[in-house]
Amino acid sequence: MDSLYKLKPYLRRHRLLLAAGFIAIILSNAFEVLIPLIIREVVDQLQEEASMRQFLEYGAMVVGVTALSGLFSYFTRQTIIVASRKMEFELRNDFYAHLQKLSVSFYNNTTTGDLMAHTTNDINQVRNFLGPGIMYATSTGIGFVIILGIMLSINPTLTLLALLPLPLISVIVFYIGGIVHKKTIRIQEQFSNITSRAQENLSGIRVIKAFTREQFEVDRFKDLGVEYYRRNMSLIRVQSLTRPVLYLLIGISLIVVLWYGGSSVIDGRMTLGDVTAMMIYLGMLIWPMIAFGWVFNIIQRAAASMGRLNKIFDVQPEIMDGPDTDSSIKDLQGHVTFKGVTFSYPGAPGPALKNIDLDIPPGKTVGIIGFTGAGKSTFVSLIPRLFDITDGEVRIDGYPIKQIPVETLRSSIGYVTQETFLFSETIRENIIFGEHGAEEELVERVADIAHLSGDVADFPKKFETVIGERGITLSGGQKQRASLARALARDPKILILDDAFSAVDTYTEESILSRLRDEIRNRTTLLISHRISTVKQADEIIVIDNGKIVERGTHDELAGQGGIYANLYQKQLLEKELEEM
Numbered sequence: 001m002d003s004l005y006k007l008k009p010y011l012r013r014h015r016l017l018l019a020a021g022f023i024a025i026i027l028s029n030a031f032e033v034l035i036p037l038i039i040r041e042v043v044d045q046l047q048e049e050a051s052m053r054q055f056l057e058y059g060a061m062v063v064g065v066t067a068l069s070g071l072f073s074y075f076t077r078q079t080i081i082v083a084s085r086k087m088e089f090e091l092r093n094d095f096y097a098h099l100q101k102l103s104v105s106f107y108n109n110t111t112t113g114d115l116m117a118h119t120t121n122d123i124n125q126v127r128n129f130l131g132p133g134i135m136y137a138t139s140t141g142i143g144f145v146i147i148l149g150i151m152l153s154i155n156p157t158l159t160l161l162a163l164l165p166l167p168l169i170s171v172i173v174f175y176i177g178g179i180v181h182k183k184t185i186r187i188q189e190q191f192s193n194i195t196s197r198a199q200e201n202l203s204g205i206r207v208i209k210a211f212t213r214e215q216f217e218v219d220r221f222k223d224l225g226v227e228y229y230r231r232n233m234s235l236i237r238v239q240s241l242t243r244p245v246l247y248l249l250i251g252i253s254l255i256v257v258l259w260y261g262g263s264s265v266i267d268g269r270m271t272l273g274d275v276t277a278m279m280i281y282l283g284m285l286i287w288p289m290i291a292f293g294w295v296f297n298i299i300q301r302a303a304a305s306m307g308r309l310n311k312i313f314d315v316q317p318e319i320m321d322g323p324d325t326d327s328s329i330k331d332l333q334g335h336v337t338f339k340g341v342t343f344s345y346p347g348a349p350g351p352a353l354k355n356i357d358l359d360i361p362p363g364k365t366v367g368i369i370g371f372t373g374a375g376k377s378t379f380v381s382l383i384p385r386l387f388d389i390t391d392g393e394v395r396i397d398g399y400p401i402k403q404i405p406v407e408t409l410r411s412s413i414g415y416v417t418q419e420t421f422l423f424s425e426t427i428r429e430n431i432i433f434g435e436h437g438a439e440e441e442l443v444e445r446v447a448d449i450a451h452l453s454g455d456v457a458d459f460p461k462k463f464e465t466v467i468g469e470r471g472i473t474l475s476g477g478q479k480q481r482a483s484l485a486r487a488l489a490r491d492p493k494i495l496i497l498d499d500a501f502s503a504v505d506t507y508t509e510e511s512i513l514s515r516l517r518d519e520i521r522n523r524t525t526l527l528i529s530h531r532i533s534t535v536k537q538a539d540e541i542i543v544i545d546n547g548k549i550v551e552r553g554t555h556d557e558l559a560g561q562g563g564i565y566a567n568l569y570q571k572q573l574l575e576k577e578l579e580e581m
Contacts, residue, residue: 004299004306006313007130010090014083021079022138028072029143031065033150036280038062040273076135084131092123095309103318104386105346112199117192118312122305125188129302137295140288147281147288154274158264161256162282165249172245176238180297183235185304190228197221239297250286257282319385319406326403332412333397334493334524336360336383341392343382351390352378354547360540362397362493365525367535369565370544376528377418379544380496383526384413396494414487416500418528420479427456428463431485442489449515450485451508452478477504484512488519495525501534509534532569541565 011018042058099115151159201208201217208217261275321327341356352375360366370376381387382394385401394401396409422430431443443463447453455478459465467474467482474482480500487495501509513534527535535541536555543551543558543565551563558565 004129004303006306006310007087007091007126010087010130013090014086017079017083017086018134021076021083021135024072024075024079025135025139025142028069028076029139029146031069031072032143033146033281033284034065035062035069036277036284037150038065039280040271040277042273043276044271044273076139080135080138081131084127084134087130088123088127091126091309092119095119095123095312098313101317101320102315104381105318106315111192111196114192114196115312116199117188117195118309120195121188121191122308125298125301125305126309128298133295133298133302136291140291140295144285144288147284151278151281154278155261155264155270158257158260158270158278161260162253162278164256165252168249172242176242179238180235180300183231183238184301187228187231187235188304188308190224190231194221194224194228197224246289247286250282250289253282254279319388321405322402324400324402325405326399327405329399329404329408332404332408332493334360334362334412335395335397336494336524337393337395337398338382339393339395341382341394342390343378343387344390345378345387352547353382356392356549358542358549360524360526362524363522364540365520365527365538367538367541368526368528368544369530369532369535369541369568371564374544375547376544377498378547380415380498380526380528383494383496384410384415411490412493414490414492414495416480416483416487416497418498420476420483422467422474422479422482424466426461426464426466427459427482430467430482431463431489433486443485446485446488449488449512449519450481451504451512451515452481452485455481477508480504481512493523495520495523496528497526498528499530500527501529501531506531506533513537532565532572 038058038061042055045054045058096119148159148163151162198221201221208214257275257278261270261278264270265272265275336358337360338356338358341353342351343353344351356379358366368376368379378387382389383396385406388402396404401409423433428443431446440463444453447456447463456462456465480502481504484497484500487497501512504512509531510533517537525538527538529535532555538555540552541555541558542549543563545564551558551561551565553561559569560566
């Protein structure tokens with residue numbers, strides 16, 4: 001239950017709307033409880049002479065009171081339920097905004113499906129508490145108190161006898177509620193598993209089809225669904241006990257009223273109207289008794305869901321501005337310096353980078369070569385501070401990297417990642433993703449540099465063509481070139497190209513590089529590639545092996561040293577000659 005206390009700021013923001021709802025609940029219940037009193041008068045009048053006019057007046061009173069009760073019930077929903085929808089909107093936005101702040105390492109250890117379950121199922125459960133939960137808890141609570149007061153005023157002894165079985169309800173609800181809470185958590189965990197599996201399968205549908213694993217995945221998803229069904233049925237079996245027990249206890253109370261009330265009418269201690277009113281009031285208590293159990297179930301579910309959400313809210317970004325941040329730094333020139341940098345991934349058996357020393361003056365181009373898994377991508381990911389170093393120091397323009405505001409740092413960098421990702425938007429929207437409001441001239445210029453203009457010209461709607469989820473309608477080479485155009489559109493001081501030409505042929509690569517030379521002349525550029533042809537024109541080339549810089553120099557210097565670079569160069573020259581033959 002403690003997890004629900006974190007909803008206080010949302011409740012506080014909408015306190016006026018909620019207060020109006022509480023007033024509406026009081027008025028709605030106040031008019032509703034008048035109906036049995038009117039009927040009592042009608043029943044008592046039947047024992048005496050009464051005119052048709054009196055009955056019509058009583059009828060009009062019942063209709064009028066019922067209408068007023070219904071009107072304020074409508075206002076209750078228009079206040080409390082509306083407030084709950086607003087709080088749901090704010091909570092979902094806050095949760096999404098928090099996810100955007102979290103570091104890359106968080107997403108390395110959390111499945112997308114699990115996060116999707118949080119943003120849908122868990123937030124919906126919390127909304128049920130903020131809306132129906134609060135509304136029905138308040139309404140039934142106030143109604144119960146008012147009805148109990150009236151029943152006591154009619155006949156205290158009969159009231160106490162009628163309510164005698166009802167305290168057992170609280171004990172039963174409390175016991176069942178604990179079981180419901182545990183089973184609800186297990187259901188939500190399985191829902192996350194189903195969401196994760198569905199998201200992963202739909203994202204990898206082409207691989208599934210290529211390996212003819214459709215039926216296997218269907219069976220595996222079915223197994224998850226069966227387990228989800230089994231856990232829900234286990235919860236339903238517990239919940240199904242609640243209503244019969246409640247009705248049994250209410251039935252016992254009705255029998256008590258009929259027995260004691262009938263005896264009192266015969267003895268002249270109560271009128272028939274009094275017993276009738278007591279029967280109606282007891283009937284009106286049936287819903288509050290059921291609602292208490294239902295609301296308790298909602299609270300249990302909401303507490304479990306909010307607890308899961310709080311686990312995410314409590315995760316603090318590893319990469320963020322701190323006490324050492326200098327907010328006066330607004331612009332960077334791109335002078336990158338590594339001094340004795342060592343970096344280890346959390347939980348890894350050893351460091352991914354070891355004692356890296358490198359100085360890259362502004363406007364210089366550095367090529368990075370190495371075998372798969374050598375640490376090249378890890379090395380460049382430290383510059384936009386996707387991870388914090390374990391030891392040593394990274395400086396930009398002489399500033400320690402932690403001193404630079406994260407937004408300033410990353411807005412100065414254009415990054416084409418090894419795994420190309422495009423959004424399900426138009427080509428134009430993808431290109432200007434990091435530079436909203438860019439003019440059409442800029443879009444066309446960077447597309448031309450990236451050798452993408454010719455392809456776009458063949459598309460039906462040119463730059464306004466929607467490219468589908470993850471850019472599915474584009475080839476691998478087109479995706480990489482669109483990503484390059486997106487990075488260039490930012491006009492970054494530092495340009496990082498992580499194997500950005502692996503999906504294009506050598507001719508296209510050479511064409512792009514020739515157009516890039518003028519573009520990168522005044523910006524610091526880091527080129528990661530497996531191809532010597534990509535990096536041979538760089539001002540300096542470094543070779544990373546097993547997390548260390550083992551060779552450095554120009555192309556001509558490294559080609560004559562007989563090391564890793566020279567061996568790769570000779571091998572690629574041989575492959576080129578064989579292709580030409």
